Amino acid sequence: MTQSSPTGPGALRLIFPQWQGASGPSTHQLHPGVDAHDSQLSFNLGPALLELLSPDHDGPTAYVPVSTDTSDEALATVDGIYARDAVVRQLTDALAILREAAPESVVTFGGDCSVSVAPFSHLASVYGDDLAVLWVDAHPDTGVPGDSYTGFHSMALATLAGEGDAGILAALPALIPPAKILQVGLRQWDAEGIAVKERLGIKSVGITDTSADSRRILDWIAGTGAAQLAVHIDLDILDRRDFTNLPGNGSDGMRIADLVRLVADVSTVANIAGLSLTEHIPVELMRLAGLLRDLPI
Template sequence: MTSMHPSGPGNLRLIFPQWQGAAGAGAVGSLPAGQPHQTQLSYHLGPALLELLSPEHDGPTGYVTVSTDTSDEAVETVNGIYARAAVLRQLRDGLRVVSEHAPASVVTFGGECSVSVAPFSYLASRYGADLAVLWVDAHPDTGMPGDSYTGFRSMSLATLAGEGDPEFLAALPAVVPPSNILHVGLQDWQDPGIANKQRMGIASVGITDTPEDTRKILDWLALTGAAKLAVHVDLDVLDRRDFSGATGGGTRGMRVPDLLRIIDALGDAGEIVGLSLAQHAPLELLRLGGLLRELPV
């Protein structure tokens, strides 16, 4: 089993329901007409459900206040980043919340993928070169401001690795060297961020449903020399046969038993001090909420 105990001392559970990193009102599916931005706001609902369904937690819990303002001004694209002002403000708030608790480890429930930037940057400042990051995601998340897709979630890993908007980078207490980052389960090799990922030297391990995948990950970890691990899990990496509450596409993703096998192996090889679950998009519950608003309940 992993060496991280979710209810143990020194662990912070961070609830970070950020949705603004997903650009565009139709970013995660479709809802009935007249509900602009509700698909994005499903990311705001997801963390609450993750917290509700998770085992009891006897450590501290921190909450990042996230605006639900969907006005044109609030979601304006500035310097190539959608809703830039809100995302930057919430990044700083997330860093403040984590730093005030000064935890030895952090479990984060998001929100879209950029919720990992604040806690992982904090962990990088605490553990330095002894921290390795595994980014379990179907997409590279190594885009840059000015790319065709303006959502900050697509830039989150590049920012964590030290490239991107200067004001965002200035807010971070530390970044993670690309040599200490491994991408696991990457599926979208046509994403514009792939060129940046390759230029930065971020390594990848694909998932073929065999123990060979785990061996490659452990070999990479041994080369880094890091003993502390932060693991980002974008739920869209999962195969739709196992989980459909995210924005992944089809039955070519990672199976849940493979994810658990990898996490257990990592816990045996080092100490997992960071774990993020992101991109939970409970669209059906939003649709249900829309129905309830129309019924005389």
């Protein structure tokens, strides 16, 4: 199979700057030099930058409208989900865009990790059992309502696998069987999320930095029988030696060259019908935005 990517005519580029999936300003520890309002919106600016920096796109582009209201009322925790009203409204809008566009492939620029729920569910409705998911993320994202952490981005993968809020699950056009999901690069987790992951039977592999590691993933894809892939990439997977706009100080992540090689390797055995890039926190640009607001310009 020749290398392929979800671009070109008919491929939808979805810009989804959702930030409400992250639970409160303490999630980002109020980045130094960034005010509290901007800190909560830290995942909101990233998608526009990803779009600006990306290669030219010859297919359609759609924008999911996302509120920037950080009032207590707008961000109220309901049924165990922080800012549930905003999350549900924006998920509904994203699904409506996907229904109307009816794309066979989708590139999504987010936003917090939950932006992958709508496009991956859409692709599952298009391809059924022929779709498998690679979830490349430092975190499991298999939390559920009632856990101690209430941000919906920590529940994204469990939701796609059919575990979570009943109202949100009912709105999705399709779910993805846990046997068709592989986590890649998991290195930060909590007991609640891991318990759900293990109960669902979602498999995982660690950081991939050799061709042998890629072979394990290729063998897993072959075992699923899927010819289509949806690949979620949370930028927190990256090593800080390559990408500094990340929380924490560790250098135990995936190198950029290894991530590019992994995506190239899997595209030789399956068509990449979905690709999400999420959780870019452009802290320096957020500080710059604050400066611009304070200058007489």
